Amino acid sequence: MAEAxxxxxxxxxxxxxxxxxxxxxxxxxxxNSTIVAVGSRSQEKATAFAKxxxxxxxxxxxxxxxxxxxxxxxxxxxxxxxxxxxxxWAVLAARKKKHVLLEKPVALNVGELDKILAACESSGVQYMxxxxxxxxxxxxxxxxxxxxxxxxxxxxxxxxxxxxxxxPDFLNxxxxxxxxxxxxxxxxxTGWYCIRAIxxxxxxxxxxxxxxxxxxxxxxxGVILSCGAxxxxxxxxxxxxxxxxxxxxxxxxxxxxxxxxxxxxxFTIPFQEKVGPFYVHANTKFAELSIGIEPGPTEHLVATDLxxxxxxxxxxxxxxxxxxxxxxxxxxxxxxISRKTQVVVDAVKASIEKGFxxxxxxx
Amino acid sequence: MAEAxxxxxxxxxxxxxxxxxxxxxxxxxxxNSTIVAVGSRSQEKATAFAKxxxxxxxxxxxxxxxxxxxxxxxxxxxxxxxxxxxxxWAVLAARKKKHVLLEKPVALNVGELDKILAACESSGVQYMxxxxxxxxxxxxxxxxxxxxxxxxxxxxxxxxxxxxxxxPDFLNxxxxxxxxxxxxxxxxxTGWYCIRAIxxxxxxxxxxxxxxxxxxxxxxxGVILSCGAxxxxxxxxxxxxxxxxxxxxxxxxxxxxxxxxxxxxxFTIPFQEKVGPFYVHANTKFAELSIGIEPGPTEHLVATDLxxxxxxxxxxxxxxxxxxxxxxxxxxxxxxISRKTQVVVDAVKASIEKGFxxxxxxx
Numbered sequence: 020m021a022e023a024x025x026x027x028x029x030x031x032x033x034x035x036x037x038x039x040x041x042x043x044x045x046x047x048x049x050x051n052s053t054i055v056a057v058g059s060r061s062q063e064k065a066t067a068f069a070k071x072x073x074x075x076x077x078x079x080x081x082x083x084x085x086x087x088x089x090x091x092x093x094x095x096x097x098x099x100x101x102x103x104x105x106x107x108w109a110v111l112a113a114r115k116k117k118h119v120l121l122e123k124p125v126a127l128n129v130g131e132l133d134k135i136l137a138a139c140e141s142s143g144v145q146y147m148x149x150x151x152x153x154x155x156x157x158x159x160x161x162x163x164x165x166x167x168x169x170x171x172x173x174x175x176x177x178x179x180x181x182x183x184x185x186x187p188d189f190l191n192x193x194x195x196x197x198x199x200x201x202x203x204x205x206x207x208x209t210g211w212y213c214i215r216a217i218x219x220x221x222x223x224x225x226x227x228x229x230x231x232x233x234x235x236x237x238x239x240x241g242v243i244l245s246c247g248a249x250x251x252x253x254x255x256x257x258x259x260x261x262x263x264x265x266x267x268x269x270x271x272x273x274x275x276x277x278x279x280x281x282x283x284x285x286f287t288i289p290f291q292e293k294v295g296p297f298y299v300h301a302n303t304k305f306a307e308l309s310i311g312i313e314p315g316p317t318e319h320l321v322a323t324d325l326x327x328x329x330x331x332x333x334x335x336x337x338x339x340x341x342x343x344x345x346x347x348x349x350x351x352x353x354x355x356i357s358r359k360t361q362v363v364v365d366a367v368k369a370s371i372e373k374g375f376x377x378x379x380x381x382x
Numbered sequence: 383m384a385e386a387x388x389x390x391x392x393x394x395x396x397x398x399x400x401x402x403x404x405x406x407x408x409x410x411x412x413x414n415s416t417i418v419a420v421g422s423r424s425q426e427k428a429t430a431f432a433k434x435x436x437x438x439x440x441x442x443x444x445x446x447x448x449x450x451x452x453x454x455x456x457x458x459x460x461x462x463x464x465x466x467x468x469x470x471w472a473v474l475a476a477r478k479k480k481h482v483l484l485e486k487p488v489a490l491n492v493g494e495l496d497k498i499l500a501a502c503e504s505s506g507v508q509y510m511x512x513x514x515x516x517x518x519x520x521x522x523x524x525x526x527x528x529x530x531x532x533x534x535x536x537x538x539x540x541x542x543x544x545x546x547x548x549x550p551d552f553l554n555x556x557x558x559x560x561x562x563x564x565x566x567x568x569x570x571x572t573g574w575y576c577i578r579a580i581x582x583x584x585x586x587x588x589x590x591x592x593x594x595x596x597x598x599x600x601x602x603x604g605v606i607l608s609c610g611a612x613x614x615x616x617x618x619x620x621x622x623x624x625x626x627x628x629x630x631x632x633x634x635x636x637x638x639x640x641x642x643x644x645x646x647x648x649f650t651i652p653f654q655e656k657v658g659p660f661y662v663h664a665n666t667k668f669a670e671l672s673i674g675i676e677p678g679p680t681e682h683l684v685a686t687d688l689x690x691x692x693x694x695x696x697x698x699x700x701x702x703x704x705x706x707x708x709x710x711x712x713x714x715x716x717x718x719i720s721r722k723t724q725v726v727v728d729a730v731k732a733s734i735e736k737g738f739x740x741x742x743x744x745x
Contacts, residue, residue: 233612303546
């Protein structure tokens, strides 16, 4: 199939970050999308990236980001640039009528994100953040368990961890530890997922109070390398998380209900690509004499034909298709979830800056 | 074997609480201990308890606690009374030269515990709290992993949950929700274990700051039904826990190190009596393209011939034996650990009472 004939959603990649390799593969795997262009600050880098990542032969390679946005064949852009560049390039993309799949952390603060969302809304283009795990079929199955009033009951507590031991090269050189590039550090990179997990479990209500946990760790430039927070919700749900660049790769959610408990140990990136497990404890009681329990926990395996990042691209592309082909309006759910996540990121940062004092979350 | 001939440590049970059934079984299972007496406020209750729990035929049954303490054949007492009675009966037991195995929570505050410990010290009798999971062979194996500088690295974060859904009858009637009996509520009952787990993982250093998490839940009498806290240690270890009477039975420790991660899902009461599993992630890295990880986590199964509560009795009895038969002094480790746990319990309670403000922990 030649490019002109395609009914697929045609992506342009804006920047050749490492994560763009994974998402490019996902765009090519997803049945309703393809890649038609990639731009980098260097033409050589763009050309090499297209070649190394199996782009279709007709895909254009550009020595600038602008050229991707000016390419009329591009329906949608994926933006994996450093966070400090998101405001500029996402707004510009929206103004050029490109749908926006934006890498997280999506913005340095909710003020920036609101400008991005307003630009997308005003141009009628779809916005979605690239939080892959939301799109694994496991995520919906886990949510069904949390929503099960018999087996899980009411949510009472959530805990999430996302950390990895980034190593000396990362800690000296990566954009994620540079205040002018990804100023949110570990909070934006891994904390983003923990916060999303908590909001997801709590049905996307915002917490009323966010309190960072004493103490956070920073590099010399003041970028967060590890931190945690507790989130209190209106109905008494108490959530905590811990995110870090300085600890072993760990990706946990535990959600505790009145009658059940759910745990998942690879929520952001499944240990295996084709199947995601999670573990359920329901109506657990001590056995006679408090020796053992009954019933025991059960393992649930959720298979997926497409990796979660391709499921994400498929969902995004189907929303784009609805707008482009069928004249639908933009979906509002993904932007709303993204904004709530950013609101909590901001609150954690504010709490840290206030010396770990509680921060009331504005609606 | 008749009582007079025994070289076993001879226990008296002071009170017929439900938990005393499990510990009585443990005393009879342990190879170095036996039961020679039980006292209750009611003679009938003591007699029925001895019969129902397979006591040896020579075991005396008494209609008072005093009578157990006055029985010259009793070497050691197990005290499962409500916490508010511990000070009186543990001190009295020590004065009567009985070694003291004390159910947790051991005291209403560290001031009380110090009086108990001073009485034991002054009488030369052994003190130990009845925290069973400390004695499962799994606990030592888990600690060996946490101490492994190659596979775990330095401890960075700990999270623990212990909750159970106690139900309406418990919430109306149980001693653990009565301010005059077990005034520490869920903090003393299940939080005790979480705090112990954190101290255990952190090598029994005390935290420098304890901050209760907003908010705790209370009953009408002001007894804690659920709460959490964060603990900050001098070397930056950040620990959190959540304890509750209002959520599904859940017993978690997760310990995160620079190079490894440990999780256990049944730390207080193993799902199975004869084998305790735990899960280890060591030097975990993202696989190519951040698709999956390598290496995967591994399950470790630790078998035990004796249930952990019998291992506890065996350890206690061997310390008693060393004093009684060999003239050793009392062991100081268990009292020290118990006291540190109480210090942190007190700090969490103080933080809640101060409106969730940080509390500096006194040494």
